[in-house]
Amino acid sequence: MSIFTRGFSGRGRDNNPALPPGQYLTEDFPVLSAGPTPNVDTDTWEFTITTETGKVHRWNWEQLMALPTEDIHTDIHCVTRWSKLGTTWRGVSLDTLFADVETEYDYVMEHSYGGYTTNAPYEDLRDGKAWIAHTFEGEPLDPEHGGPARLLVPHLYFWKSAKWIRGLTMMAEDDPGFWEQNGYHIYGDPWQEQRYW
Amino acid sequence: MHLDGNVLAGPLLELFREDMTTATARCASCGDVSVLATAMVYDAAPGWCVRCHVCGDVLLTFVRAGDRLRIDLRGVTALELPAG
Known part of the structure; x- marks a missing residue:
């Protein structure tokens, strides 16, 4: 991401090095969803990580809020071809949440309230590359954008950043999630333009 | 936000060469049998997601x-x- 390009966003997709191939710049934040927005109450909200032994690590909302938070400045890229540059989020790094999780598995299925799923390699969710985000541009994350909390994995197409995140399940194989079963790419690198497979 | 199932006429025509919005579909989840025109279509997504009404x-x-x-x-x- 380059701060220099942000002020010179222009209209074209050809001359902005912050835009992956085939993307155009938007100033809006389009709402994309494969279903109705679930009503997720932070009083009953829960996030889990489940490993191959069956062990379930759990956090409620209060516990999540007590964890160290990070501010994330990043560009986001949707497979429907819009990109939004220089967004600001606040959330908890998955490194923090995985700190006490023991697993030999290399893949993860993300599960959402409402039933959505998407898959990702474990290594793509580690080392400062993924967060549970609860704040967008200084405000609590709007439900239509995944509030109270969504996954943020900005180096992949944004369908990999599951809204209304509910849990992660470790997997031995890279099983496809909802859109991946239906023609979208198993990995989804916007710079490689991995839209379909 | 969703559309009603009548918007399925176009894309289903490409596949079936028929107007499928008057075809009935049985839902695998609840067993409801309804014409596709009554389905809920979430088009603001990577693809279209069609849900049982x-x-x-x-x-x-x-x-x-x-x-x-x-x-x-x-x-x-x-x-x-x-x-x-």
């Missing part, structure tokens, strides 16, 4: 993947349309 579960999805149109019928156990 009774239980809200997924009936089918469309993805236009480059030069291919792909339909997944995971939530439909039967399709019925008038014999031509």
Whole structure:
């Protein structure tokens, strides 16, 4: 991401090095969803990580809020071809949440309230590359954008950043999630333009 | 926000060469049998996600993947349309 390009966003997709191939710049934040927005109450909200032994690590909302938070400045890229540059989020790094999780598995299925799923390699969710985000541009994350909390994995197409995140399940194989079963790419690198497979 | 199932006429015409919005589909989740025109279509997504108007579960999805149109019928156990 380059701060220099942000002020010179222009209209074209050809001359902005912050835009992956085939993307155009938007100033809006389009709402994309494969279903109705679930009503997720932070009083009953829960996030889990489940490993191959069956062990379930759990956090409620209060516990999540007590964890160290990070501010994330990043560009986001949707497979429907819009990109939004220089967004600001606040959330908890998955490194923090995985700190006490023991697993030999290399893949993860993300599960959402409402039933959505998407898959990702474990290594793509580690080392400062993924967060549970609860704040967008200084405000609590709007439900239509995944509030109270969504996954943020900005180096992949944004369908990999599951809204209304509910849990992660470790997997031995890279099983496809909802859109991946239906023609979208198993990995989804916007710079490689991995839209379909 | 969703559209009603009548918007399925176009993309289903590409696949079936028939107006499928008057075809009935049986929902694999709740067993409801309704014409596709009554389904709920979530088009603001990577693909189109078509949901049962009774239980809200997924009936089918469309993805236009480059030069291919792909339909997944995971939530439909039967399709019925008038014999031509």
